[in-house]
Amino acid sequence: MLRVDITKQLGEFTLAASFTSEGRVIGLFGASGSGKTSLINTIAGLLRPDRGTIVIDGETVDDTAAGIHVPAYRRRIGYVFQDARLFPHLDIRQNLDYGRRMNGLADDPVQRKRVVELLDIGALLDRRPGKLSGGERQRVALGRALLSKPRLLLLDEPLGALDEGRKLEILPYLARLRDEAGIPMVYVSHDAAELRQLATQIVMLRRGQVTAFGGVKVLTGPQ
Amino acid sequence: MFEISPTEWTAILLSLRVAVIATLVATPFGIALAWLLARRDFWGKSILDAAVHLPLVLPPVVTGYLLLLTFGKRGLVGAWLADHLGIVFAFRWTGAALACGVMSFPLLVRPIRLSIEAVDRRLEQAAETLGAAPWWVFATVTLPLALPGVLAGMVLGFAKAIGEFGATITFVSNIPGETQTISSAIYSLIQTPDGDAAAGRLVIISVAIAMGALIAAEWFARRATARLHGQ
Numbered sequence: 001m002l003r004v005d006i007t008k009q010l011g012e013f014t015l016a017a018s019f020t021s022e023g024r025v026i027g028l029f030g031a032s033g034s035g036k037t038s039l040i041n042t043i044a045g046l047l048r049p050d051r052g053t054i055v056i057d058g059e060t061v062d063d064t065a066a067g068i069h070v071p072a073y074r075r076r077i078g079y080v081f082q083d084a085r086l087f088p089h090l091d092i093r094q095n096l097d098y099g100r101r102m103n104g105l106a107d108d109p110v111q112r113k114r115v116v117e118l119l120d121i122g123a124l125l126d127r128r129p130g131k132l133s134g135g136e137r138q139r140v141a142l143g144r145a146l147l148s149k150p151r152l153l154l155l156d157e158p159l160g161a162l163d164e165g166r167k168l169e170i171l172p173y174l175a176r177l178r179d180e181a182g183i184p185m186v187y188v189s190h191d192a193a194e195l196r197q198l199a200t201q202i203v204m205l206r207r208g209q210v211t212a213f214g215g216v217k218v219l220t221g222p223q
Numbered sequence: 224m225f226e227i228s229p230t231e232w233t234a235i236l237l238s239l240r241v242a243v244i245a246t247l248v249a250t251p252f253g254i255a256l257a258w259l260l261a262r263r264d265f266w267g268k269s270i271l272d273a274a275v276h277l278p279l280v281l282p283p284v285v286t287g288y289l290l291l292l293t294f295g296k297r298g299l300v301g302a303w304l305a306d307h308l309g310i311v312f313a314f315r316w317t318g319a320a321l322a323c324g325v326m327s328f329p330l331l332v333r334p335i336r337l338s339i340e341a342v343d344r345r346l347e348q349a350a351e352t353l354g355a356a357p358w359w360v361f362a363t364v365t366l367p368l369a370l371p372g373v374l375a376g377m378v379l380g381f382a383k384a385i386g387e388f389g390a391t392i393t394f395v396s397n398i399p400g401e402t403q404t405i406s407s408a409i410y411s412l413i414q415t416p417d418g419d420a421a422a423g424r425l426v427i428i429s430v431a432i433a434m435g436a437l438i439a440a441e442w443f444a445r446r447a448t449a450r451l452h453g454q
Contacts (some may be wrong), residue, residue, distance in 0.1 A: 044352055046348060046351070046352070071351075071356075072348075072351045072352050073351045073352070073353075073354050073355055073356050073357075073360075074354075074356075075352075076354070077352060078352070078353075079349070079352035079353075081345070081349065083345070085343075085345050085346055085348075085349040087346060087349075087350075087364060088346075088368070089367045089368055098350070098353055098355075098363075099353035099354055102350070102353055102354040102355040102356075102359055102363075103353075103354040144353065145352075145353070148353050148354055154352075
């Protein structure tokens with residue numbers, strides 16, 4: 001479960017978002033500049049809200065009135081960025097293992113095998129990120145986030161940097177992830193078609209404000 | 224002609240020891256300072272930045288004299304260190320190492336700072352979301368990615384330390400076997416009537432060490448860069 005009720009001033013731009021979701025995949029929909037990335041960064045703990053609360057899976061991670069701000073590294077979230085952000089000095093195996101090590105989790109070969117198979121990245125394990133295609137990088141980034149055993153997965157336009165063909169290559173993996181991994185997700189996109197395929201709930205943002213909230217059908221309404 | 228006398232050997236080995244110790248001790252401080260200057264904003268940052276570069280622009284004799292006033296036997300810090308920790312810098316090889324460390328510090332810090340500034344902060348953010356606390360972000364992402372700069376800084380600092388003359392001779396004098404480095408040995412030999420041949424040998428050796436250091440730096444930097452780009 002995710003509960004968000006925050007305001008954040010970013011220069012001239014005001015982000016004011018409030019919603020509660022039990023959905024498996026919350027789609028954050030809006031044009032570029034609508035505040036989607038700022039909102040997801042606030043949920044991740046990379047930005048600190050000026051006012052309000054964020055509750056992830058029953059834990060209050062932000063509460064400005066009570067002075068609570070759990071730093072990003074202790075939120076147990078997974079974050080897949082538009083630009084993968086794999087560590088160039090580590091090979092794919094080490095990239096995948098990074099979150100587990102940093103969180104001090106025990107080695108879990110069963111989960112690793114499952115994630116590697118789910119994302120079809122077994123052949124890449126000994127390579128360096130520099131040798132991967134954009135689509136392969138994004139699949140590894142997904143795996144890296146999953147293997148840190150997050151309680152919430154944040155995806156910021158994970159297909160945004162890919163061409164049409166690559167998008168179609170990744171989409172099935174994301175759908176499998178939604179159906180098999182059992183981790184709630186927040187999925188940011190400006191592409192309604194993408195969200196119709198993946199999201200179970202939609203939060204629509206416009207100029208920093210939530211303008212609609214509900215099932216996928218709100219995407220077909222007036223924007 | 225090319226027979227190196229025991230006195231010359233002593234000066235060569237002392238120079239190497241002084242420069243190696245100065246570089247190794249200065250490097251952790253250099254990395255910490257470079258990180259502060261690259262990644263933190265605080266009051267007095269520009270003053271700190273200027274202070275780090277000061278030995279580069281001050282006459283070395285001034286730096287040496289300031290070291291003598293501070294770390295000499297009756298100096299503020301020197302007296303305390305001698306009384307409480309038994310560490311003496313004045314007229315010892317350790318003093319030579321301190322002088323070389325201070326003089327080479329700006330050259331050590333600069334490449335490290337530049338390479339830390341060049342590390343993509345989005346990678347540090349990614350590490351944070353994967354559960355890495357700030358210290359671990361630094362140790363597992365920032366520092367490895369800045370490694371070519373760290374090595375370059377160390378080699379430059381070493382090269383500067385091995386050639387240091389003015390501050391060293393002012394602070395710890397020119398005592399054979401204790402503080403007489405290659406530079407001060409050459410200085411003494413040039414002023415001795417029959418010293419030309421010996422001075423010439425030491426000149427050749429210092430050129431060889433400097434060239435070796437520069438070639439090593441280039442090699443390390445290339446290797447480290449290749450590693451970072453996944454070749």
